[in-house]
Amino acid sequence: MALGYVGKYGQLKVLSTEFLSLKFMEELEQKWDDFIKILSGTTYRREIDEFSALYKIPDLIDVVLNAHMMRTMQSAAFAAPPEARSFITAYLSKWDIENIKLILSAKVLGYTVEQTEKFLVVQHDTPAGILAGIITKDDYKTMLAQKDVEGVVNSVLKYGYGKVLLKYLDSAKRNSDISEMVLALDLYYYNVLIEEYKLHNITERIIGEYIAESIDVRNIMNMLKGLSYGYKNLGQYVIKGGNIGEKELTEIASKGAEYMLDHIPFKINDAIERYKSEGFLGYIENALRRELYKKYISEFRHSSFSLAFIFAYMLRGEMERDELRNIWFSRYYNISKDRSSALKIAKYVLSEN
Numbered sequence: 001m002a003l004g005y006v007g008k009y010g011q012l013k014v015l016s017t018e019f020l021s022l023k024f025m026e027e028l029e030q031k032w033d034d035f036i037k038i039l040s041g042t043t044y045r046r047e048i049d050e051f052s053a054l055y056k057i058p059d060l061i062d063v064v065l066n067a068h069m070m071r072t073m074q075s076a077a078f079a080a081p082p083e084a085r086s087f088i089t090a091y092l093s094k095w096d097i098e099n100i101k102l103i104l105s106a107k108v109l110g111y112t113v114e115q116t117e118k119f120l121v122v123q124h125d126t127p128a129g130i131l132a133g134i135i136t137k138d139d140y141k142t143m144l145a146q147k148d149v150e151g152v153v154n155s156v157l158k159y160g161y162g163k164v165l166l167k168y169l170d171s172a173k174r175n176s177d178i179s180e181m182v183l184a185l186d187l188y189y190y191n192v193l194i195e196e197y198k199l200h201n202i203t204e205r206i207i208g209e210y211i212a213e214s215i216d217v218r219n220i221m222n223m224l225k226g227l228s229y230g231y232k233n234l235g236q237y238v239i240k241g242g243n244i245g246e247k248e249l250t251e252i253a254s255k256g257a258e259y260m261l262d263h264i265p266f267k268i269n270d271a272i273e274r275y276k277s278e279g280f281l282g283y284i285e286n287a288l289r290r291e292l293y294k295k296y297i298s299e300f301r302h303s304s305f306s307l308a309f310i311f312a313y314m315l316r317g318e319m320e321r322d323e324l325r326n327i328w329f330s331r332y333y334n335i336s337k338d339r340s341s342a343l344k345i346a347k348y349v350l351s352e353n
Contacts, residue, residue, distance in 0.1 A: 008079035008080070008081065008310075009079075009304055009306075009309055011075075011079060012075065012076070012079050012309065012310065012313050015075055015313070016313060016316070018042075018043045019316055019317075019320055020042065020320055020324075021350070022346055022347060022350040024042075025323055025324070025327065025346055026347075028324075028327060029327045029331075032327070032328075032331045035061070035327075035328055036048060036052075036057075036060070036061075039064075039324075043068070044064060044068050046068075046071075047063075047064040047067045047068045047071075048060075048064055050067075051063050051064055051067065057332075058328070058329070058332055061325070061328050061329075061332075062325070065321045065324050065325055066120070066321065068321070069317050069318065069320070069321040070095070072313070072314065072316075072317030073092055073095070073314060073317065075313070076088065076310050076313050076314045076317075077089075077092060079310055079313075080307070080310060084307050084310075086196055086199075087193075087196045087197060087307070088310070089196075090192050090193045090195075090196040091193060091314070093189065093192070094189055096135045096161070097161065097185045097186075097188075097189050099120045099135075099140070100143070100152070100156065100161055100185065101178075101181075101182055101185060102116065102120065103116060103120075103143050103144060103152055104149055104152055104178045104181060104182075105178065107146065107147075107148050107149045107151075107152055108149060108172075108176055108177075108178055113144045113145065116144060120140065135156070135159065135161075139155065139156065142155045143155050143156065148173075149169070149172050149173065149178065150169060150173060153165045153166055153169050160188060160192070161185065161188065164184045164185060164187075164188045165181050165184065165185070167184075168180040168181045168184055179229070183222065183236075183237055186218060186222075186239060187239055190211075190214075190215055190218070190239045190240075190241055191240075191241075193211060194211065194241045197211060204303070204306055204307055204308050206296070206299055206300070206303065206308055207307060207308060207311065210292070210296050210300075210311065211241065212241060212242050212243050213242070213243065213292060213295075213296075214292065215239050215240075215241045215242035215243075216242040216243050216244050216264075216265070216266075217266075217285075217288040217289065217292060218239055218242075219237075219238050219239055219242055219244065219249055220244075220249075220260075220264055220266075220284075220288060221281070221284070221285055221288070222237040222238070222239070223237065223238075223249060223250075223253040223260060224253075224257055224260070224261075224281055224284060225281065226253070227253060227256070227257050227260075228257070228281065234250050234253050234254070235250045238250065243265070244264075244265070252264075258272075258276060261275070261284070266287075266288055266291050267291070268284065268287035268288060268290075268291060270287070270342070271283040271284050271286065271287030271288075271342070272284070272287075274342055280339075282343065283342060283343070286342075286343050286345065289322075289345065290345045290348055290349070292315075293315060293319050293345060293348075293349045294348055294349050296311070296312075296315065297312050297315050297316055297319070297349055298349075300312030300315065301316075319345055319346060319349065320346070322345060323344065323345055323346045326340065326343050326344060326345075330343075
């Protein structure tokens with residue numbers, strides 16, 4: 001037992017009681033018209049009060065859910081002892097990367113600052129990177145203010161992200177396609193995460209297993225998207241460090257999406273059948289994420305006084321944000337009950353924990 005985790009474990013154990021129960025979320029779905037009112041009776045009240053005067057529905061929902069999730073991430077970051085802080089920082093940088101992807105996409109599509117900033121993953125107007133000591137609030141303002149992709153890339157050159165993006169800038173400008181940039185950011189993220197894991201000698205084997213399976217999930221989705229878009233050299237989209245090797249992955253992918261899905265080490269038959277019927281990749285991505293949550297939230301949560309328990313807390317926060325978004329937007333945009341139900345995750349995870 002690492003002594004640095006003892007006091008922090010108690011803090012997160014108490015904060016964990018604030019997560020919404022499966023029963024609460026199921027009832028919330030039935031009382032969808034009172035979504036904000038019901039959430040106001042929970043710890044989401046803080047974000048609802050702060051942003052209600054600034055945003056209207058449906059934008060308010062995204063802002064509140066993202067901000068609340070980042071408050072969860074902040075609690076987790078502060079719970080990490082000094083020896084694990086750099087690793088947690090590397091993990092949290094994924095939200096900075098998601099924000100950069102969003103801003104780049106917005107510039108390609110010609111969206112305004114106002115149309116973009118409400119979707120950034122921030123906490124009380126504080127970007128994720130500030131929690132991790134990476135991208136600052138002013139940096140985000142600068143990025144949003146840029147008129148094009150080149151401006152965004154130049155604005156983050158002082159960070160590793162910018163250097164990664166720079167080599168794909170000419171191609172992105174020429175083709176108005178940032179897919180190579182998106183992949184490069186993913187590769188960079190996992191490379192840094194793995195290096196931090198090794199560098200800080202994280203002794204908890206289960207953390208390494210989670211990283212490897214997370215990479216498998218991302219690689220599977222990269223292959224499927226590559227096949228969907230007709231990309232040629234699928235090998236360049238494989239992130240190293242997963243359990244499924246590049247050769248094996250590209251070999252099964254070369255035989256087509258359906259063949260590939262029938263040969264992956266995840267039991268997601270329900271999602272595969274839906275995908276074959278409807279061609280909607282969201283079923284696959286959602287199901288793969290569900291399998292990670294099912295396996296690791298429970299295992300992490302039972303690892304008291306450890307880095308794994310901090311991960312359980314973060315993953316639970318991420319899952320809750322996704323579940324609430326599914327509840328709200330499925331009803332708001334009149335998504336069929338069948339599809340909405342197929343995209344649920346919490347009922348498969350929380351019922352087993």
